[in-house]
Amino acid sequence: MTIFMCILLGFLVICAIAASLSKSLLNTILIFMSYSLVMSVIWILLESPDLAITEAAVGAGVTTVLFLVTLKKIHAIIKKEDSQEENGNE
Amino acid sequence: MSKKVPQEQYEKTFSYKFKQWLDGTKDPFLDTVEMKRQKPFCEEAGKAERRKQDRERIVRRVYDLEKNAELRIFQRIYRVLAVAFCVFLVVMLLLAVSWLPTFGEADKPVNNEVSARYIENGLQETGAVNIVTGMILDYRAFDTLGESHVLFIATCTVLILLRLDRKEDQETYGANDRLHEPKNDVILQTAAKILVPPIFIFGIYVILAGHLGPGGGFSGGAVIGAGLILYLNAFGFAKTERFFTARTYRRMSFCALACYSLAKSYSFYTGANHIESIIPLGTPGAILSSGLILILNICVGVVVAGTMYTFYVMFRKGGY
Numbered sequence: 001m002t003i004f005m006c007i008l009l010g011f012l013v014i015c016a017i018a019a020s021l022s023k024s025l026l027n028t029i030l031i032f033m034s035y036s037l038v039m040s041v042i043w044i045l046l047e048s049p050d051l052a053i054t055e056a057a058v059g060a061g062v063t064t065v066l067f068l069v070t071l072k073k074i075h076a077i078i079k080k081e082d083s084q085e086e087n088g089n090e
Numbered sequence: 091m092s093k094k095v096p097q098e099q100y101e102k103t104f105s106y107k108f109k110q111w112l113d114g115t116k117d118p119f120l121d122t123v124e125m126k127r128q129k130p131f132c133e134e135a136g137k138a139e140r141r142k143q144d145r146e147r148i149v150r151r152v153y154d155l156e157k158n159a160e161l162r163i164f165q166r167i168y169r170v171l172a173v174a175f176c177v178f179l180v181v182m183l184l185l186a187v188s189w190l191p192t193f194g195e196a197d198k199p200v201n202n203e204v205s206a207r208y209i210e211n212g213l214q215e216t217g218a219v220n221i222v223t224g225m226i227l228d229y230r231a232f233d234t235l236g237e238s239h240v241l242f243i244a245t246c247t248v249l250i251l252l253r254l255d256r257k258e259d260q261e262t263y264g265a266n267d268r269l270h271e272p273k274n275d276v277i278l279q280t281a282a283k284i285l286v287p288p289i290f291i292f293g294i295y296v297i298l299a300g301h302l303g304p305g306g307g308f309s310g311g312a313v314i315g316a317g318l319i320l321y322l323n324a325f326g327f328a329k330t331e332r333f334f335t336a337r338t339y340r341r342m343s344f345c346a347l348a349c350y351s352l353a354k355s356y357s358f359y360t361g362a363n364h365i366e367s368i369i370p371l372g373t374p375g376a377i378l379s380s381g382l383i384l385i386l387n388i389c390v391g392v393v394v395a396g397t398m399y400t401f402y403v404m405f406r407k408g409g410y
Binding site (some may be wrong): 054 | 179
């Protein structure tokens with residue numbers, strides 16, 4: 001169980017670094033979501049299932065959806081065709 | 091015997107205005123507290139030209155590295171200072187963590203008489219098998235009431251910021267929102283048909299069994315809210331607006347918060363005056379047990395589910 005915990009904690013650190021270094025905002029949100037999922041597994045291992053349910057529902061579910069909607073509203077999600085056209089123009 | 095007041099005189103009284111405000115037919119604060127719509131920005135041709143020249147001159151002067159010594163020094167030490175600050179912060183946080191008492195040791199200040207009392211007498215005093223729920227909804231119910239109000243105030247703020255009041259605004263921005271998405275996506279709709287009922291049932295179970303096992307109002311409400319968002323995404327606003335509008339949300343939150351406050355006021359009153367509460371604690375482990383905790387859980391769950399859904403709708407469309 002200790003090895004499993006260490007793997008999960010290492011994944012957390014990697015996720016945190018990757019989320020801050022990733023260039024695409026969409027990738028950042030997806031990495032953040034996986035961070036929340038791993039965090040909820042860790043809460044179960046730390047014997048607090050109350051927090052695990054809340055983390056899975058709020059952190060991985062609702063927060064991610066709200067972030068995605070915000071990105072769409074500010075037109076930060078660029079479709080692939082658009083970016084290719086932009087590259088071609090340059 | 092009541093005297094009938096003529097209509098004109100009745101319209102001047104406070105009670106008539108209050109009734110109008112309650113019905114929503116007339117808002118007494120309309121045109122007095124709102125921000126006025128800004129005039130469209132326009133300026134003369136010469137002024138715009140001058141502004142452009144000024145801007146270019148400033149940019150040329152500021153970014154000329156040979157003349158601007160400040161910028162040169164700043165650019166040199168900026169990265170060094172940023173790295174130094176980050177290292178300082180990391181070292182400080184790691185030091186703080188290393189000074190924390192070790193996890194799970196008996197003779198540390200965390201394990202004082204408060205937690206001992208919760209663990210030893212929690213079951214007898216609250217009747218909740220899940221000590222965490224007994225703690226947050228019985229010993230520290232006042233905190234939870236504050237949390238519910240924080241959520242409600244957060245929704246009010248989102249409503250103030252994102253709601254589109256005018257009809258023409260709603261038509262231009264609201265209707266455009268679904269243009270870029272596939273309507274009636276078969277995969278999404280089939281997945282939603284299979285997933286939404288279990289999500290709702292799980293959320294209701296988590297709320298109702300909050301005093302028996304892991305869970306409670308907040309987590310269950312969040313699960314139900316997420317299910318509502320999935321349903322909305324699959325089937326569109328037309329279907330959800332049949333049973334959930336701004337009016338429903340207002341009434342639901344008002345009823346839940348009022349119910350919570352009343353229930354808790356009763357137990358504060360009895361507790362402060364050392365009166366025996368008439369609410370039976372029941373047998374621990376049964377669904378109808380542990381006094382007020384079940385009702386409080388339902389109240390918190392209703393508020394949280396409505397809040398999550400309202401956040402999403404406001405971000406997405408700006409109105410029900």
